[in-house]
Amino acid sequence: MPRSARRLALKSLVALSLLASAGAWAQGKTVKVLVGFAPGGGTDAIARTLAEHLKDELGATVIVENKPGAGGQLAAQALKAAPADGSTFFISHDHTISILPLVSRSPGFDPARDFVPVAGFASFVNAFAVSGGTPAKSLNDYTAWVKSHGNGQGVVGIPAPASTPEFLVKVLAERFKLDLVPAPYRGSAPMIGDMLGNQIAAGVGSVPDFIENHKSGRVRIVAVLGGKRQAILPDVPTLAELGIGGFEDLPYYGFFAPAGTPKPVIEDFSRALAKVIARPDVKERLTGMGLAVEFMNAQQLAARERAYSKSWAEIIRTSGFQPQ
Incomplete structure (x- = not known):
């Protein structure tokens, strides 16, 4: 067998061996x-x-x-x-x-x-959601509701401390002059459990965390982060649309x-x-x-x-x- 043919055959065997071991x-x-x-x-x-x-x-x-x-x-x-x-x-x-x-x-x-x-x-994008037990249908509704209940104090669930949700809560507190308290949970599941039970009125988490309960009306997503509205939530405005910038990175x-x-x-x-x-x-x-x-x-x-x-x-x- 010519040397070039032997070389080609050897390469083929090596390739087959690598494919078989993948x-x-x-x-x-x-x-x-x-x-x-x-x-x-x-x-x-x-x-x-x-x-x-x-x-x-x-x-x-x-x-x-x-x-x-x-x-x-x-x-x-x-x-x-x-x-x-x-x-x-x-x-x-x-x-x-x-x-x-x-x-x-x-x-x-x-x-x-x-x-x-x-x-x-x-x-994905994160979102601000309110419990179905609140009358709020928008972020402005929520902030107005907080101001009229408890002198501007409000507890907002977050799935982890020192996270994007916590920073957002602090920005919203400053923006709307509210005493919002971020309440950290061990993940989104227990946080949403308390929202469904009306133990807390609002929470921040990812759209995947909220979407099923949003569809059923048990919670309401009232704002999303990111640079544009989400196809799955076409009627929900971005924070940027509401005048709150800095959260556009996905x-x-x-x-x-x-x-x-x-x-x-x-x-x-x-x-x-x-x-x-x-x-x-x-x-x-x-x-x-x-x-x-x-x-x-x-x-x-x-x-x-x-x-x-x-x-x-x-x-x-x-x-x-x-x-x-």
């Missing part, structure tokens, strides 16, 4: 997806939707493990301690990865050192793995995720939760995270907030 690390194994918030919330619902289909693409059992508390901090610390062998991933939005390290003196992890981006799959959702996870594992998981979110039924479900589905590879997710962190570092600095 995803082999996951075959028949259990892959764990960590969620930093309680069952029943928006992030949990998203994780379970994706896990249901990732198992088919990876050929593995994919389970969701909730580790709620401290705005995802406990789940992030668990990821840091996990083996870098493709057995554990972390699904997270902007708060835990981009904001928490800026507002906490000792988060217990450093995203740049302890994690590697795997892939992103969506952006948060993101992505998967992260422990530092040192082999590159082929990262690439296999990324390809599997890309296939899953491209499925019409999955995309429809995620869109119905209020997400803008968009695939980002590891490099794109890393760039998105860096830009978001830089933007929020400036917001936090100008707010005068001191890391706790």
